[in-house]
Amino acid sequence: MPEVTAVIDADAEMPGDASDASGEAEGQRPGMGRLRRLRQSNGWIFGTMLFSALLSLTASFVLSVDAVVLAADPQAALACNINAVLSCGTVGASWQASLFGFPNAFLGLVAEPVVITVAVASLGGVRFPRWFMFAAQIVYTLGLIFAYWLFFQAFFVIGALCPWCLLVTLSTTLVFTSLTHVNIRDGNLYLPQSVSRVARSLIAHDLDLLLVTLWLVGVTAMVVIKYVPLML
Amino acid sequence: MPKQPTSTKSGQAREALRRRQQQQAAADRRLRIIVRTAWIAGITAIAVILGVTIWTVANARSSGSAAPPVSGPVIVPPNGTDAGAVRFGQDGAPVTVTVYADFMCPFCGQFERANGEALQSAVAAGTVKLEVHPMAFLDAQSAGSKYSTRAANAFITVASSDPDAALRFNQLLFANQPAEGSSGLSDDRLAALATQAGASADVVASFKEQRFVPWVNQLTQQAFDSGVTGTPTVKINGQPFTGDLYTPGPLANAIQQAASGA
Numbered sequence A: 001m002p003e004v005t006a007v008i009d010a011d012a013e014m015p016g017d018a019s020d021a022s023g024e025a026e027g028q029r030p031g032m033g034r035l036r037r038l039r040q041s042n043g044w045i046f047g048t049m050l051f052s053a054l055l056s057l058t059a060s061f062v063l064s065v066d067a068v069v070l071a072a073d074p075q076a077a078l079a080c081n082i083n084a085v086l087s088c089g090t091v092g093a094s095w096q097a098s099l100f101g102f103p104n105a106f107l108g109l110v111a112e113p114v115v116i117t118v119a120v121a122s123l124g125g126v127r128f129p130r131w132f133m134f135a136a137q138i139v140y141t142l143g144l145i146f147a148y149w150l151f152f153q154a155f156f157v158i159g160a161l162c163p164w165c166l167l168v169t170l171s172t173t174l175v176f177t178s179l180t181h182v183n184i185r186d187g188n189l190y191l192p193q194s195v196s197r198v199a200r201s202l203i204a205h206d207l208d209l210l211l212v213t214l215w216l217v218g219v220t221a222m223v224v225i226k227y228v229p230l231m232l
Numbered sequence B: 001m002p003k004q005p006t007s008t009k010s011g012q013a014r015e016a017l018r019r020r021q022q023q024q025a026a027a028d029r030r031l032r033i034i035v036r037t038a039w040i041a042g043i044t045a046i047a048v049i050l051g052v053t054i055w056t057v058a059n060a061r062s063s064g065s066a067a068p069p070v071s072g073p074v075i076v077p078p079n080g081t082d083a084g085a086v087r088f089g090q091d092g093a094p095v096t097v098t099v100y101a102d103f104m105c106p107f108c109g110q111f112e113r114a115n116g117e118a119l120q121s122a123v124a125a126g127t128v129k130l131e132v133h134p135m136a137f138l139d140a141q142s143a144g145s146k147y148s149t150r151a152a153n154a155f156i157t158v159a160s161s162d163p164d165a166a167l168r169f170n171q172l173l174f175a176n177q178p179a180e181g182s183s184g185l186s187d188d189r190l191a192a193l194a195t196q197a198g199a200s201a202d203v204v205a206s207f208k209e210q211r212f213v214p215w216v217n218q219l220t221q222q223a224f225d226s227g228v229t230g231t232p233t234v235k236i237n238g239q240p241f242t243g244d245l246y247t248p249g250p251l252a253n254a255i256q257q258a259a260s261g262a
Helices: A002-028 A030-039 A042-072 A105-123 A130-158 A163-185 A193-204 A207-231 B003-066 B106-125 B147-161 B163-175 B187-197 B201-209 B213-225 B250-261
Strands: B086-088 B095-102 B128-135 B233-236
Touching (some): A042 A163, A105 A163, A130 A163, A130 A207, A163 A207, A207 B003, B086 B147, B086 B163, B106 B163, B106 B250, B163 B187, B233 B250
Parallel strands (some): B095 B128
Antiparallel strands (some): B086 B128, B095 B233
């Protein structure tokens, strides 16, 4: 019996929390409340996911084409190109760029269309089963880890950055954020009751937005601090 | 009579309800404080990061312009050519091999490790006249230390007085090539390698005069203008060599062919 009440409680809490939060903000600034409600809406979350996944797919496509061109003409890869923005230690020619024996960008070509499908279907009102969204979360988390491993390899080891790889890093972060947002909101992650409640109320107060902004500002600062002085 | 316990019960229930409401209110307050603190801390952190970034970039620009660019007359070493190369070997050698390289370029390192020995012995045997164009377009890849320029200047300084030592120095520079993006070999390390290659103490001491830096800048530009699009670029008797540059053999064979053809 108490368990049942708890479940009802938890379910009832989310909308209550959200309206509390927006109501509070509305008292101060009417526009903010509407913005915050928009941010919690399916349209916004899956719209962001769709947009980011499209960016990521585009970048993966460009990188894949580059990889094929380089494979066809190794001499093009094995030279320090004067005209390339970031010269020879090109990320594309490194072993990290094809960790699994084929260009990493191929993974983007495979994975991002799935994300795009999920986002479009969700925008159309489809609700995926809990296990499905949970699995998507696991796989995409691995993707995120891989994207940042590559970013740090390029940043600290290869010593060169390619603009398309940076776009992949950015869009992967945004897809991950929106996916996590929706999965916490809808309770898809099989988290313990108490953890789930805390996570939901943090999201209702937009702390996820704060965290992602902080993270992206930090990553951007790293890139700017390291590379902009070199270009001046 | 039966009303008494009921009212007590409802009193207890009301008491319990009030207590729960109080707990809820306390929890809400705690949450609000945590949320507000997190937002303040987060926004402060973002502001600090932005400030540090702007400060770093602005500082880099002012220090960059403060460091005087090495200017001065363009001095060409005695064995320098008009096209901007340092020439090694006998004038009468039948084959001319031209190499465009940057000391920071990893593939130039691979090229040198694969072909350096063969080229050096061909020069010694009088088969090859070697023209080296030391370029410095990868200065941006050495964390502000302008390694390409420093190494090129050191190489030309040695070459202008002792060509044999310069060829050995060239080989040592690539054998000890720093990673692209690192700050490169220090001036002391460059001096030590030059000494190891056999350069005299006077020559090594004159690296810091940066006498050939203006020439390095000029010949880098000359190479661009002549259509060089990447390093290493290798030519045999003026014709671009399109074979495998990174394994020993193909280049030596091509030189052999050119020599017997001539």
